[in-house]
Amino acid sequence: MQGLLDGKIAIVTGAGSGVGRAACLVFAQHGAKVAAADVDGANAERTATLVREAGGEAIGVACDVGDETAVEALVARTVAAFGRLDVMYNNAGITILPKPGQGLRRFVDTDQAEIDRIYRVNVTGVINGCKSAIRQFERQAAADPGDPKGVIVNTASVAGLIGYGGTAYGSSKGAVTILTRTLAIELAEQGIRINSVCPAGMPTNFIPGMGENEAAKASMGQAHPLGRYVDPADCAHAALFLASDLASNITGVNLPVDGGLSAGVQVRKR
Numbered sequence: 001m002q003g004l005l006d007g008k009i010a011i012v013t014g015a016g017s018g019v020g021r022a023a024c025l026v027f028a029q030h031g032a033k034v035a036a037a038d039v040d041g042a043n044a045e046r047t048a049t050l051v052r053e054a055g056g057e058a059i060g061v062a063c064d065v066g067d068e069t070a071v072e073a074l075v076a077r078t079v080a081a082f083g084r085l086d087v088m089y090n091n092a093g094i095t096i097l098p099k100p101g102q103g104l105r106r107f108v109d110t111d112q113a114e115i116d117r118i119y120r121v122n123v124t125g126v127i128n129g130c131k132s133a134i135r136q137f138e139r140q141a142a143a144d145p146g147d148p149k150g151v152i153v154n155t156a157s158v159a160g161l162i163g164y165g166g167t168a169y170g171s172s173k174g175a176v177t178i179l180t181r182t183l184a185i186e187l188a189e190q191g192i193r194i195n196s197v198c199p200a201g202m203p204t205n206f207i208p209g210m211g212e213n214e215a216a217k218a219s220m221g222q223a224h225p226l227g228r229y230v231d232p233a234d235c236a237h238a239a240l241f242l243a244s245d246l247a248s249n250i251t252g253v254n255l256p257v258d259g260g261l262s263a264g265v266q267v268r269k270r
């Protein structure tokens with residue numbers, strides 16, 4: 001079977017866990033060579049090892065996406081290892097956790113330092129990833145104008161599409177969805193595509209302990225019209241589609257992967 005990313009070189013950020021790890025495995029299964037990047041270098045290396053054990057090619061790279069110099073170095077390291085860059089998947093993201101015994105933090109009670117911390121990863125991290133990838137795509141186009149064009153995929157959130165969950169987090173993801181649309185228009189002339197996946201609730205390490213809490217997972221599933229929570233692999237498959245030539249005429253899209261959560265308000269049958 002032909003892979004959807006045969007011969008492509010991909011960077012995945014936030015690759016040490018959850019969606020990022022799933023995406024590295026799925027991209028590699030579809031023929032991509034992968035740079036698995038995470039602020040936690042040991043987990044990035046672990047993901048690269050899992051890809052290699054599954055028969056793929058990967059390197060693990062320690063990289064804080066909030067640091068522009070580190071992201072430039074990530075791209076340089078990837079190009080040194082694999083020769084070029086085709087797909088940049090800006091997936092790393094963080095949230096504000098509720099204090100023990102409390103629900104979602106009220107916006108007015110959220111310290112500016114916490115908002116800055118979230119924006120640094122969720123917004124600046126995506127900006128850094130986009131800029132460094134575009135610079136590399138432009139170098140490749142300058143060397144060979146007929147070269148395949150690069151693709152960017154971001155992980156936003158259903159919280160970047162509708163009011164859902166915490167305001168600080170949702171507003172950071174709203175920045176990603178509008179960045180995706182606006183940058184798509186700017187990059188279209190160069191043939192570079194950019195899209196986002198917008199997942200709803202996933203029981204990853206994003207909310208510590210969630211993966212092992214069966215009751216919480218069941219309740220998370222029930223919150224989605226299709227009746228199940230989002231699996232990191234659901235998100236990875238959506239990212240695979242957007243990164244592949246199957247989506248060659250798709251740009252500026254924020255694709256919900258949310259079991260229908262953002263489709264509208266559920267009206268229950270009596």
Ligand SMILES: NC(=O)c1ccc[n+]([C@@H]2O[C@H](COP(=O)([O-])OP(=O)(O)OC[C@H]3O[C@@H](n4cnc5c(N)ncnc54)[C@H](O)[C@@H]3O)[C@@H](O)[C@H]2O)c1
Pocket residue numbers: 013014015016017018019020037038039040043063064065066091092093094121125155156157158198199200201202203204205206207232
């Ligand atoms: N889990 C959910 O319910 C959910 C819902 C909607 C959207 N998302 C988004 O999905 C994406 C992936 O989340 P996940 O559920 O896999 O979470 P996760 O916590 O399992 O994985 C996120 C990874 O990002 C890494 N990371 C954190 N800060 C970083 C930084 N500065 N630089 C590089 N890497 C960094 C972490 O070390 C971790 O390995 C995030 O953007 C998140 O906002 C998650």
